[in-house]
Amino acid sequence: MNKILTPLLLCACLMIAGCGTLSKVTELGTAAAVAAGAISTDQAQSINKSAQAVGKVFESITPEQEYYIGRTVAATILSQNKPFDNQATTEYLNTIGQYLALCSDRPETFGGYHFLIMDTDEINAFAAPGGLILVSRGMLKCCRTEEAVAAVLAHEIAHVVNNHGLQAISKSRLTSAATVLATESAKNLGGKELAELTKTFEDSISDITATMVNNGYSRQFETQADKGAVAILQRGGYDPRGLIAMLTEMSQHLKPGGKDFAKTHPDPKVRISDVQQMIGTAPAPAPAPARSQRFASVMKGV
Amino acid sequence: MQGNKLLWVVSGLLVSAAVAFGATATIMSVQVRKAEIRDTPSFLGKVTSGLAYGDKVTVGQPQGAWMRVTAAGQSGWIHSSALTTKNIVMKAGDGAQTSASSGEMALAGKGFNSDVESKFKANHKDIDFAPVDRMEKIKISTSALQKFAVTGGLKMSEGGAP
Numbered sequence: 001m002n003k004i005l006t007p008l009l010l011c012a013c014l015m016i017a018g019c020g021t022l023s024k025v026t027e028l029g030t031a032a033a034v035a036a037g038a039i040s041t042d043q044a045q046s047i048n049k050s051a052q053a054v055g056k057v058f059e060s061i062t063p064e065q066e067y068y069i070g071r072t073v074a075a076t077i078l079s080q081n082k083p084f085d086n087q088a089t090t091e092y093l094n095t096i097g098q099y100l101a102l103c104s105d106r107p108e109t110f111g112g113y114h115f116l117i118m119d120t121d122e123i124n125a126f127a128a129p130g131g132l133i134l135v136s137r138g139m140l141k142c143c144r145t146e147e148a149v150a151a152v153l154a155h156e157i158a159h160v161v162n163n164h165g166l167q168a169i170s171k172s173r174l175t176s177a178a179t180v181l182a183t184e185s186a187k188n189l190g191g192k193e194l195a196e197l198t199k200t201f202e203d204s205i206s207d208i209t210a211t212m213v214n215n216g217y218s219r220q221f222e223t224q225a226d227k228g229a230v231a232i233l234q235r236g237g238y239d240p241r242g243l244i245a246m247l248t249e250m251s252q253h254l255k256p257g258g259k260d261f262a263k264t265h266p267d268p269k270v271r272i273s274d275v276q277q278m279i280g281t282a283p284a285p286a287p288a289p290a291r292s293q294r295f296a297s298v299m300k301g302v
Numbered sequence: 303m304q305g306n307k308l309l310w311v312v313s314g315l316l317v318s319a320a321v322a323f324g325a326t327a328t329i330m331s332v333q334v335r336k337a338e339i340r341d342t343p344s345f346l347g348k349v350t351s352g353l354a355y356g357d358k359v360t361v362g363q364p365q366g367a368w369m370r371v372t373a374a375g376q377s378g379w380i381h382s383s384a385l386t387t388k389n390i391v392m393k394a395g396d397g398a399q400t401s402a403s404s405g406e407m408a409l410a411g412k413g414f415n416s417d418v419e420s421k422f423k424a425n426h427k428d429i430d431f432a433p434v435d436r437m438e439k440i441k442i443s444t445s446a447l448q449k450f451a452v453t454g455g456l457k458m459s460e461g462g463a464p
Binding site (some may be wrong): 061062063064065067068069071072074075076078079083090091094095096098099102103105106107108109110111112114115116132146177181189194195197198201202204205235236237238285286288290291294 | 333334335337345355367381383384386388390408410411412413414415416417418419421422425428429430431433434436437438440441442446447450451453454455456457458459
């Protein structure tokens with residue numbers, strides 16, 4: 001009887017534990033489990049250690065795990081939005097994006113930064129954790145210059161740098177992941193544990209995609225991403241006013257009640273005023289005809 | 303007087319913390335799949351050798367966001383975002399006992415990994431990973447990026463934060 005009840009009690013303890021109290025509750029739970037003979041002392045030690053390791057919630061997600069989360073987030077979004085197969089534009093986007101990533105505070109991620117165009121007129125862009133960035137044709141149509149394209153990509157890179165996607169994962173997911181991992185510490189996961197961990201993975205992916213596609217990030221995160229974008233653009237030698245130009249164009253195309261940026265992002269007019277303050281009186285770099293030429297030739301097909 | 307005393311105590315603590323940090327942070331692990339060692343602290347520096355996920359490096363003096371490192375007899379520079387102070391353990395059992403208690407261990411391949419992705423794929427046959435696999439292959443070389451910047455009149459300064 002005890003043997004059945006104790007693991008249930010342990011799970012319940014873990015489920016209700018907030019991140020700050022996780023390790024304490026785990027220790028209490030494992031002590032009870034050892035006392036009841038449900039688990040050995042060695043198992044209890046490994047549970048306690050692993051629980052401490054995930055106590056910091058999203059910070060405990062390793063870059064390797066972030067990579068797998070990001071792949072699945074990107075694949076999930078792409079299952080709703082087919083890729084736009086134009087090699088020249090895709091390469092242009094990756095060149096600007098990978099160049100800007102080097103100018104960010106986090107140029108290196110587990111799998112690197114990669115960019116893809118979604119074949120839709122909706123105005124959208126998503127940054128999956130780890131650096132897989134998806135931008136819609138509708139968004140690119142709001143860009144009249146290379147500076148504007150760079151601004152869109154820099155904003156998405158800043159979301160990756162600041163781990164905004166990972167922070168959308170509900171704390172309870174990582175608590176359940178900890179439970180599964182802790183019980184099978186230092187061993188390969190068995191079928192049941194793998195199924196449980198996959199369930200947690202699926203739930204985490206849902207948390208992120210629901211935030212990115214439906215609810216949007218907090219105003220604070222968007223401001224942080226705009227601020228990051230301005231810094232990245234300036235380090236890359238681009239005029240950060242490209243972000244203002246893009247937002248101005250976007251405000252003319254967003255349809256009220258639309259399912260894209262109209263739903264998930266603050267009003268472009270509000271963002272413009274914030275970005276103007278961030279830039280202040282910073283001098284604009286000299287315009288380059290070569291940039292306008294390559295932009296015009298590559299983007300005509302979008 | 304009180305304030306002065308406090309200042310001394312605080313600076314003493316800061317110095318001790320710095321010494322302690324310096325003493326423990328000399329070994330770091332590569333936290334990206336592939337890292338490149340360069341001959342200068344810049345992405346424009348020549349790549350002299352490569353390291354893999356979990357490889358250990360001895361870290362010397364940093365310069366901005368770049369770390370002077372030595373690994374397997376090779377010296378050079380790696381961007382700090384490619385490194386972690388966590389001990390990345392490639393297999394269960396490799397030093398797991400000692401590191402886990404400090405909360406500074408990460409077991410490679412643990413948690414959300416390729417097994418979990420395979421299981422996810424089996425559960426969601428409607429989700430196609432092929433476009434993601436394709437986009438991950440798009441890598442613009444440093445020389446191409448450099449050419450892109452030069453022809454576009456872009457003056458680059460790299461990221462600052464470690």
